Amino acid sequence: MFEITKRDGMARIGKFTTTSGRTIETPALLPVINPKIKTVTPRELYDEFGFGAMITNSYIIKNTPALKEEAQSKGLHEMLDYPGIIMTDSGTFQSHMYGEVELTNKEIVEFQRSIGTDIGTVLDIFTEPFWTKEQTAESIVETLKRTEEAVSLKGEMMINGVIQGSVFPDLREDCARKLAEMDIDVHPIGGVVPLMEQYRYSELVDVIVSSKMGLNPNRPVHLFGAGHPMILAFATLMGCDLFDSASYAKFAKDDRMMFIDGTFRLQDMQSLDCNCPACRGMTLETLKKTEKNERIRIIARHNLYQIKQELSLVKRYLREGRLWELAEVRCRAHPAMLDGLRKLREYQDFMERFDPISRESAIFYTGIETRGRPVFKRYDDRIMTRYIPPTKKAALFYGGQNKPYSRFFVSDFVNARRQGYTPVVISPFGPVPAELDEMYPIAQSMFPSIEDTDTENESDELSLAFLEKHFTEGVVNGSDLEPEYNGEPTDEEIKDNDTKRVWAVARYQFGIEAAEALLKGELTFRKSRKTGKIRNVFSDGEHVLSMRAGDGFFTLRMEGAKRIVENIPAPRMRVQVADDAVPFISQGRNAFCQFVTAVDEELVPMDEAIIVDKDDRPVGTGKMLLVKNEIFSMKKGIAVKTRTGSD
Ligand code: GUN
Numbered sequence: 001m002f003e004i005t006k007r008d009g010m011a012r013i014g015k016f017t018t019t020s021g022r023t024i025e026t027p028a029l030l031p032v033i034n035p036k037i038k039t040v041t042p043r044e045l046y047d048e049f050g051f052g053a054m055i056t057n058s059y060i061i062k063n064t065p066a067l068k069e070e071a072q073s074k075g076l077h078e079m080l081d082y083p084g085i086i087m088t089d090s091g092t093f094q095s096h097m098y099g100e101v102e103l104t105n106k107e108i109v110e111f112q113r114s115i116g117t118d119i120g121t122v123l124d125i126f127t128e129p130f131w132t133k134e135q136t137a138e139s140i141v142e143t144l145k146r147t148e149e150a151v152s153l154k155g156e157m158m159i160n161g162v163i164q165g166s167v168f169p170d171l172r173e174d175c176a177r178k179l180a181e182m183d184i185d186v187h188p189i190g191g192v193v194p195l196m197e198q199y200r201y202s203e204l205v206d207v208i209v210s211s212k213m214g215l216n217p218n219r220p221v222h223l224f225g226a227g228h229p230m231i232l233a234f235a236t237l238m239g240c241d242l243f244d245s246a247s248y249a250k251f252a253k254d255d256r257m258m259f260i261d262g263t264f265r266l267q268d269m270q271s272l273d274c275n276c277p278a279c280r281g282m283t284l285e286t287l288k289k290t291e292k293n294e295r296i297r298i299i300a301r302h303n304l305y306q307i308k309q310e311l312s313l314v315k316r317y318l319r320e321g322r323l324w325e326l327a328e329v330r331c332r333a334h335p336a337m338l339d340g341l342r343k344l345r346e347y348q349d350f351m352e353r354f355d356p357i358s359r360e361s362a363i364f365y366t367g368i369e370t371r372g373r374p375v376f377k378r379y380d381d382r383i384m385t386r387y388i389p390p391t392k393k394a395a396l397f398y399g400g401q402n403k404p405y406s407r408f409f410v411s412d413f414v415n416a417r418r419q420g421y422t423p424v425v426i427s428p429f430g431p432v433p434a435e436l437d438e439m440y441p442i443a444q445s446m447f448p449s450i451e452d453t454d455t456e457n458e459s460d461e462l463s464l465a466f467l468e469k470h471f472t473e474g475v476v477n478g479s480d481l482e483p484e485y486n487g488e489p490t491d492e493e494i495k496d497n498d499t500k501r502v503w504a505v506a507r508y509q510f511g512i513e514a515a516e517a518l519l520k521g522e523l524t525f526r527k528s529r530k531t532g533k534i535r536n537v538f539s540d541g542e543h544v545l546s547m548r549a550g551d552g553f554f555t556l557r558m559e560g561a562k563r564i565v566e567n568i569p570a571p572r573m574r575v576q577v578a579d580d581a582v583p584f585i586s587q588g589r590n591a592f593c594q595f596v597t598a599v600d601e602e603l604v605p606m607d608e609a610i611i612v613d614k615d616d617r618p619v620g621t622g623k624m625l626l627v628k629n630e631i632f633s634m635k636k637g638i639a640v641k642t643r644t645g646s647d
């Protein structure tokens, strides 16, 4: 069972529950325990570090008679003294490292089941990055066959269905799509360890995103062999939920310490400067002089603390809607990771379908890669297709980047309008018409005051296309306007301004036709006494929309919802629910996934949605939490957070 409780783009916070009833919050990292060594004990992992899941190797257990017998008589949890979720791997990685393993898929799957693992793994075939496409495709056929066999044998055990496909995105997507059809519980992305070891991050991005494209969102995705703290934010951003780390222990054996910006050899380090519970109070000299086994333990524990700390930070950023920022910063730890981030931009279209219309925090520019975020793509598309200028003449203003917008320009804007121009600010977003300057992502976003040439070129290009399309009667510089500003805007001008803003935001947010349905007739506004900003919009005296102060977007009132349903054909803006949910939703209860029967696939998280019954009658309005294919594949969770019911 996997339930998404919070999301940021493709990243999600989830609650994963095993058949055995154990639960973990994702994203989560599973430390690898070598059952023969146990540098850190499973009990310590659970009690002291709080790792609620771990992974161990069933192949090693099976091949070690004493362990095999103990595991089969006591069960894995008792043998390891670990109450959390135990995942076992199958021996695939050993075959990657040392060649063929003496083992059949059936044997190892049945063995895993016999020792009571929570999640077992198929004996998949590790697709090496140097393989030909033909070789890779052939081995996937075998992996899929074995996965089918594993599913038929799994019983109460959950099963890992590993996506393979080397560096071929089409094979990855196809493999993922076929696995998505099977009764599998977790999807590891396999065969990626060599890519990470060789710093081939742009190919890793292809592999992850193409795998995600083939999967359904209802199962956790595990990035097999990824456990360095450096990669956690970036991989989570791409929609990976589970990670595992053997390196915390392997590195410790070689006196290598993991830090957020890389791994460093003890002998090369100039100082320790680490305040984690393992290192606290210790100097580099004392650590170097510590007896070998004790030192391994300290370093292994240090490495685990680094992972744990970064994972907490990833979750915090995810909850705050700022994961892009953290990932962009982390990708600067190594130029090869920056390559990966740049590569991700190629998937802007795919990512845009999951990207919320608004976030709790504004955009914080970290470098030219920021412009690759899907939010920019959406803005670009919508101002080109959903914007209608009030006049066909534009007056351009060039924003200082720290505060590029509104307040600064009120007098200039009024002056421009008095002379028949539409004020447009040229900014790092590209063009920002004055009517849209209080809306996410425009308002409050932070850019450096000295722009990057690349960003500037790109926003200039977009501005040019925008001006050419919308301003057929000419463009002037705001500073070239006649300086005839005289006095504050009149009441009439303010009303006219508000009207233009309401129309522009409604078109941007809902589309041109929906805005026309919502705003027909005479518009009046109720404004905040404190800020002077629009709060409620009345059309012919009916309250149709309210404007959120936080992001400048509208929330939909029942009256507004009715107008859209009457004028715009389904499924636009609709989430249709089954009859048994209607009495609850109409009283204001949330719409849960299992009751949803149809969804507009253009709705993105945080969008306003109209909840309708099977005859297309509105029963409520609310905020989307998930997108269409998530709603249909999830068994649990809220699809739409209801704001008002029709009753
Ligand atoms: N561990 C790291 N990579 C892999 C993989 O591709 N398959 C399996 N089963 N385990 C792994």
Ligand code: ZN
Binding pocket: 274, 275, 276, 277, 278, 279, 280, 302, 303, 305
């Ligand atoms: Zn430390």
